[in-house]
Amino acid sequence: MTTVSPSWNYTLHLPHDPRAPGIARGALRLILAAHEMPELTPTAELLAAELLTNSHRHTKGPYALRVRSAEPGRLRVAVRDTDPRVPPGFLDRDSPVHPLDLDAEDGRGLHLVQACADNWGASVLRELGASKGGKLPWAECGGGAAAW
Numbered sequence: 001m002t003t004v005s006p007s008w009n010y011t012l013h014l015p016h017d018p019r020a021p022g023i024a025r026g027a028l029r030l031i032l033a034a035h036e037m038p039e040l041t042p043t044a045e046l047l048a049a050e051l052l053t054n055s056h057r058h059t060k061g062p063y064a065l066r067v068r069s070a071e072p073g074r075l076r077v078a079v080r081d082t083d084p085r086v087p088p089g090f091l092d093r094d095s096p097v098h099p100l101d102l103d104a105e106d107g108r109g110l111h112l113v114q115a116c117a118d119n120w121g122a123s124v125l126r127e128l129g130a131s132k133g134g135k136l137p138w139a140e141c142g143g144g145a146a147a148w
Helices: 020-034 038-058 109-116
Strands: 008-014 063-069 074-081 119-125 134-142
Touching: 008 020, 020 038, 020 063, 038 063, 038 074, 038 109, 038 134, 109 134
Parallel strands: none
Antiparallel strands: 008 063, 063 074, 074 134, 119 134
């Protein structure tokens, strides 16, 4: 008999604190261990680190790590923040991404996401009720093509 894995998701709300990205990566490792997905940990952690770091460095408010698995062996990592500006390359894959400068101390995040993720994108969140709007850049990893 084949068992069907139900979909699951987690959201970790984080303050704008320099320790928050590290705490979120630790939580991601625990989530993947609990769901017996250790093979995705290195890639998922790298993707989460890039998205978390961007939110921490380029926004002023809190942000949230979202982790979701809607099909076995696949994972979507996303970080919601309150800044609606989406980095080039997340909404439109044809938009130019800044050239990679190997001597620079930063600027590699989107290049790493594109190189390591199976799929990526972003949603612009509109202001509804108590929500403050913002964006939700995401990246997926795992076997097979995603149908999300």
